[in-house]
Amino acid sequence: MTRSATIPTKRSNSTPLIAGIVLIILALVIAVYVAKPGFRTAAPAIAPTPVATQAASVAPPNQALRAKETNFAFGSISMAAGKVSHRFWFRNEGSSPLSIKRIYTSCMCTTATFVKGMRKVGSYGMPGHGATVPDVNESLAPSEAAYVDVVFDPAAHGPAGLGRTERVVTVEPAAGEPLQLGFVANVTP
Numbered sequence: 001m002t003r004s005a006t007i008p009t010k011r012s013n014s015t016p017l018i019a020g021i022v023l024i025i026l027a028l029v030i031a032v033y034v035a036k037p038g039f040r041t042a043a044p045a046i047a048p049t050p051v052a053t054q055a056a057s058v059a060p061p062n063q064a065l066r067a068k069e070t071n072f073a074f075g076s077i078s079m080a081a082g083k084v085s086h087r088f089w090f091r092n093e094g095s096s097p098l099s100i101k102r103i104y105t106s107c108m109c110t111t112a113t114f115v116k117g118m119r120k121v122g123s124y125g126m127p128g129h130g131a132t133v134p135d136v137n138e139s140l141a142p143s144e145a146a147y148v149d150v151v152f153d154p155a156a157h158g159p160a161g162l163g164r165t166e167r168v169v170t171v172e173p174a175a176g177e178p179l180q181l182g183f184v185a186n187v188t189p
């Protein structure tokens, strides 16, 4: 009787202590995980969504040209397997026609072709080194959508291009802020 009485007393004394320790460890684990620099980049499937949401809420209300997504992750791609492509949709959310003035890329390994319905214009590359990128001068009616087909050649830089690679395609309307469409890839041999 005396024994069985002391055991429950011990248990009930140590239970809050154990629970406290477990909570502290749990908090530390969460803190370390969130503070890790790789926390965001380690999850490419999740990363585009917050970025896109942020861009939409930060954009000024008079910004008519809106992209469906402003970031895309190819994941791991192989130089040997050749070029990869991704389609970035955007649309004129304003109430008047909008003109796409220019489209250009941040590097020569990346090209972008403007496509609206059956019409294809481009492809456009990186400006500079005496090379001027010709104007697009395509218009979008209110609510009209179009896309750019972005092609990335992971072998363009040779072995120097291995590893994490980020590129940006800029779609410049005649008025308003340019659209920045980014992608990331991990280039393997």
Ligand SMILES: [Cu+2]
Residues within 6 Å of the ligand: 107, 108, 109, 110, 156, 157
């Ligand atoms: Cu490049």
